[in-house]
Amino acid sequence: MTTQSTETHSPQFLDEQAPLIALSEFRRSGRSPVELQHLIFNHRASLVDAGVIVKFGSKWLISEPDLYKWLRKHGRSQS
Helix, strand or coil: CCCCCCCCCCHHHHHHCCCEEEHHHHHHHCCCCCCHHHHHHHHHHHHHHCCCEEEECCEEEEEHHHHHHHHHHHCCCCC
């Protein structure tokens, strides 16, 4: 007789498992749709609260999925 595990993970759990990328590496990748230095200078507290950026030692790490969520929530339409 075999036992199967039907473990499912919540979307929040999966989001917390997204890799954190060094900010410098993410900038060089060219995947950022905005200028990160300007964004962090003006919105650091909000970005930290949302889990977009995380300080680890002397490095800043970024969560790419959380960045896009933050941009969708805080972006302004230019109409």
